[in-house]
Amino acid sequence: MKALMISADRFEDTELLVPLYRLQEERIAVDIAALQEGPITGLHGYRVAANRALENVDPAAYDLLLLPGGKAPAALREHAAALALAGHFFEERKPVAAICHGPQILAAADVLQGMQVTCVASVAAEVEAAGADYVDREVVVDANLITSRTPDDLPAFLRETMRAIRP
């Protein structure tokens, strides 16, 4: 079991750190991919080491894709490598967990058609424009996709994410 997180500077700190620590608690290896390898800094000032550059990631090596929010997803969706990674997880029906602004990457990757999805309220129109059915709920699970709205939803988000990857 190996997890991949994709993020960038200006991530929402708890939306990256809480899932990271939760996966590590279960002794699950987590790689963090960013535009380049090296430190990224959250909106609240936490620094995290990205140990992969997006372009060098082999998505076949991972069993879970986790997309934190903040301002990072709006930067990441401009990069074809990020969209291709997301596409791989949907083609292979592997679990994808996205919170807050994280679903912006999925909307840009055009993988939300017909999916039930939640996200931060300001992103609702974007996921609907991508063909998703937006609902305002702490966590929504539809097939391989787990979505939540804000940091306060992290307990429900991780409850469903851990359930999805439990052997």
Next chain:
Amino acid sequence: MKALMISADRFEDTELLVPLYRLQEERIAVDIAALQEGPITGLHGYRVAANRALENVDPAAYDLLLLPGGKAPAALREHAAALALAGHFFEERKPVAAICHGPQILAAADVLQGMQVTCVASVAAEVEAAGADYVDREVVVDANLITSRTPDDLPAFLRETMRAIRP
């Protein structure tokens, strides 16, 4: 199962939020006690609602005491109510989990005599002066007490904390 966290302004944000969300993931009720009821603000700017004032807390109502770090413990240890709460958990041998500067409260409450403990390096001399055996390790479990050093230890800290309270 009910958990109590004691904190104050200038808490280390992840050391409060990551355990809070982890406990809530397990549907464990968590009360947060501070010097007074109302919002407290972390070193990185996160605001959390303290729903109890220290003086009104009945420690018998709780099965776990969790002490985040940051600058909060140095303020809390000046208050007899915080020390009495800590004392109760040791008398009753109920689980206590303290991270980073959190053990400062336990040192002031004089409950560390003969205990093996870790904490942030800058607090090592204080816990030793209180009679503890300080070790530099990601997590230390001694009887009812679980201690860790820094936010990066949160996965190990929560692995042991969840183990201690699992029915």
